[in-house]
Amino acid sequence: MTQRFEGQTALVTGASRGIGLAIARRLVDEGAKVVITARKEGPLAEAVEQLGGAEHALAVPGSAGDADHRAEAVRRAVEHFGSLDVLVNNTGINPVFGSLMELDLDAARKILDTNGVAALGLVQEAHRAWMGEHGGAIVNVASVAGIRPAPGIAMYGASKALLIHLTEELAVELGPDVRVNAVAPAVVKTDFATALYEGREQEVASAYPLKRLGVPEDIGSVVAFLASADAGWLTGQTLVVDGGVTLTGGA
Numbered sequence: 001m002t003q004r005f006e007g008q009t010a011l012v013t014g015a016s017r018g019i020g021l022a023i024a025r026r027l028v029d030e031g032a033k034v035v036i037t038a039r040k041e042g043p044l045a046e047a048v049e050q051l052g053g054a055e056h057a058l059a060v061p062g063s064a065g066d067a068d069h070r071a072e073a074v075r076r077a078v079e080h081f082g083s084l085d086v087l088v089n090n091t092g093i094n095p096v097f098g099s100l101m102e103l104d105l106d107a108a109r110k111i112l113d114t115n116g117v118a119a120l121g122l123v124q125e126a127h128r129a130w131m132g133e134h135g136g137a138i139v140n141v142a143s144v145a146g147i148r149p150a151p152g153i154a155m156y157g158a159s160k161a162l163l164i165h166l167t168e169e170l171a172v173e174l175g176p177d178v179r180v181n182a183v184a185p186a187v188v189k190t191d192f193a194t195a196l197y198e199g200r201e202q203e204v205a206s207a208y209p210l211k212r213l214g215v216p217e218d219i220g221s222v223v224a225f226l227a228s229a230d231a232g233w234l235t236g237q238t239l240v241v242d243g244g245v246t247l248t249g250g251a
Helices: 018-029 041-050 067-081 105-134 154-174 201-205 216-227
Strands: 009-012 033-036 057-059 086-089 136-141 178-185 238-241
Touching: 009 018, 009 067, 018 033, 018 041, 018 086, 018 136, 018 216, 033 041, 033 067, 041 057, 057 067, 067 105, 086 105, 086 216, 105 136, 105 154, 105 178, 136 154, 136 216, 154 178, 178 216, 216 238
Parallel strands: 009 033, 009 086, 033 057, 086 136, 136 178, 178 238
Antiparallel strands: none
């Protein structure tokens, strides 16, 4: 394993499990110190231990939609590890399933706020506290639902489309010192996505040219690339990481 992030600090949101934890683990494996956030303190503490303990990781529990929490996470990253070089906006919620015509508008606002507006708020905090003066790399975790219709989870898809567009706008606004990119995964085998494949994994995977669903490590490796100097001339891009499924029109 290379040490592309030696001496750097990363903040990864929604990192107590699944994709967020895999991203944090890949960054730690490549030399980074990480600050991880999630709502529940217990699972977050367990994640710190999986990442090698307090020498490598710091937990800051709280809600992504809480401005005070976002400010605290950024502040503690800079104070505890001395910098904030990489920000990964991974937090995402999807509390509803069904038609847009039946969607509760309060739920719609919460989805947009958590998946989109909160990500922008965290970028603002990181820029004020560190990146505006020192530079850095930002990676937003979007979804293929943000680039094509996603019946049943349409507002989730709309929130990820917002995140993809924010990625492009921020890349223009924050260059040349801060690069901003995104990844758009298809179905990845996590607790969050269980309803999309549970009990029919082989059927779902059959639509993918690579004939398998994603695993969190598939996303962690791509995020690490985008955050590293290896992607130093790449900004404003959304890399689709989907096993080829969007090529076939499959689910």
